[in-house]
Amino acid sequence: MIVDLPGTTTAAVNKYLVKLRNDVGAMTLGRVLTLVIVVDEAEADQAIEAANDASRQHPCRIISLISGRKSGASRLDAQIRVGGDAGAGEVVVLRLSGPLADHGDSVLVPLLLPDSPVVAWWPKNAPPSVSESAIGQMAQRRITDAAQAASPLAEMRCRAENYQPGDSDLAWTRITLWRGLLAAVLDQPPYESVLEAVVTGAGDSPSTDLMGGWLAVALECPVTRRCSPAGTGMTSVRLTRPSGNIDLLRPDGAVATLSPPGQAVRRITLGRRSLAECLADELHRLDPDEIYAETLTRGLDMTRTRAGESPS
Numbered sequence: 630m631i632v633d634l635p636g637t638t639t640a641a642v643n644k645y646l647v648k649l650r651n652d653v654g655a656m657t658l659g660r661v662l663t664l665v666i667v668v669d670e671a672e673a674d675q676a677i678e679a680a681n682d683a684s685r686q687h688p689c690r691i692i693s694l695i696s697g698r699k700s701g702a703s704r705l706d707a708q709i710r711v712g713g714d715a716g717a718g719e720v721v722v723l724r725l726s727g728p729l730a731d732h733g734d735s736v737l738v739p740l741l742l743p744d745s746p747v748v749a750w751w752p753k754n755a756p757p758s759v760s761e762s763a764i765g766q767m768a769q770r771r772i773t774d775a776a777q778a779a780s781p782l783a784e785m786r787c788r789a790e791n792y793q794p795g796d797s798d799l800a801w802t803r804i805t806l807w808r809g810l811l812a813a814v815l816d817q818p819p820y821e822s823v824l825e826a827v828v829t830g831a832g833d834s835p836s837t838d839l840m841g842g843w844l845a846v847a848l849e850c851p852v853t854r855r856c857s858p859a860g861t862g863m864t865s866v867r868l869t870r871p872s873g874n875i876d877l878l879r880p881d882g883a884v885a886t887l888s889p890p891g892q893a894v895r896r897i898t899l900g901r902r903s904l905a906e907c908l909a910d911e912l913h914r915l916d917p918d919e920i921y922a923e924t925l926t927r928g929l930d931m932t933r934t935r936a937g938e939s940p941s
Contacts, residue, residue: 631714634707639739642707642721646740649711649719659688660718662746662912665737666693667764669753673722675904676752681716682905687912688717690742694764695723696730703729705736734763741767746915750908753777760793770915772908774799781835789925794917800835801921802907804863806899807840807877811866814875814889821870823848828932829855830863837863842928843920844868852932862901 634642664684668676673695680691704727710720721740725733741747749768751759759765759773775798778784788798815823826844830837838854840863845852848868857864862882868875873890885899 630710630712632709634709637705637707639705639736642709642723643739645709646719646721649709660690660742660745661687662689662748662915663740663742664689664691664912665747665749665764665768666691667733667749667751667755668693668695670695670697670724672752676750677720677722679904679908680750681720682903683909683912684716684718686717686909689748689912690718690740691715691720692737692740693720693722694725694733694737696733697724697726699727699730701727703727705729734767737764737767746770748772748912748915752904757787758791758793759796760791769795770911771796772799772911773797775835776800776803776833781833782838785835785838785925785929789929792922792926794922797911797918797921798835798839798925799904799907799911801839801918801924802910803836803902804840804843805910806902807863807866808843810877810885810887810897810899811844811868811875814887815868817889819870819872821872823850824869824871825850826852826869827855827865827867828852828863829857829865831859831861832856833859834862838929838932839921839924840866841932842924844928845931846923846928854932854934856934 632645634645664680666676666680673693677693684691706724708722723736725736747768748770749764750772752774755773756762759771765771773788775781775784775788788796826848828837828841828844841852841854864880865876865878876888877885879885879899883900885897887895887897
């Protein structure tokens with residue numbers, strides 16, 4: 630069910646939410662957090678769809694703040710979605726125009742669920758310091774996405790300079806499966822130190838930069854970051870140990886091969902994770918991610934960048 634409330638107020642939106650709870654209470658109870666999406670009109674539908682899918686694992690109230698034209702009088706147009714149009718929670722879409730477009734935080738406060746965490750998500754454009762923004766100050770977790778920036782590496786550097794506990798980025802979430810596979814193979818004999826690592830991925834792939842930083846911090850070895858063609862994402866990781874190389878290769882973006890020395894090559898499904906999957910992972914934990922923090926603030930500066938293709 631979708632209800633449009635043009636030219637409304639937060640009080641009227643709240644009143645209608647209470648009415649919906651009385652009418653279809655089972656559909657709007659049991660929410661564990663408020664997810665605030667700060668998004669432009671062009672990206673709003675995709676972000677809301679991803680949040681709806683993620684809410685099936687984490688029932689929540691989704692509030693999408695969309696800033697429109699700043700000229701003219703202040704105006705708030707709202708839309709409420711419940712049931713099949715809202716995943717496992719409820720969606721409140723707020724379109725702000727006029728001077729009100731710069732004051733989304735004041736519109737947001739009355740609609741936050743009481744006594745529950747707040748997660749803020751910027752699907753594309755985020756302020757340099759999300760923790761210092763008005764909406765970021767309300768949130769226990771602040772999610773950005775460096776891959777959507779014009780210069781992803783510069784964006785990661787900005788995140789590193791302004792990092793505060795609770796910040797996270799979907800570029801980090803996208804390499805969760807990669808990190809798990811590498812950790813698992815290193816947890817098997819022979820238990821040797823890694824002498825060096827090579828990470829290969831597109832120059833516009835911040836996930837590749839974070840992978841290099843994570844390996845540099847975790848393994849305390851030299852790490853080289855090599856570049857593949859733009860748009861290919863992360864394509865390979867090579868770990869060199871005295872007994873030989875461990876190669877994790879994903880040349881086609883879907884199926885990877887893992888080659889530990891002295892063992893048969895294993896084929897692994899390792900497709901690119903969807904936006905909804907990454908967002909759901911981020912909502913699993915609301916405490917600060919200390920490994921991400923160390924990777925971001927220390928690891929990025931510990932890798933060497935060189936041109937070249939995947940190791941063969």
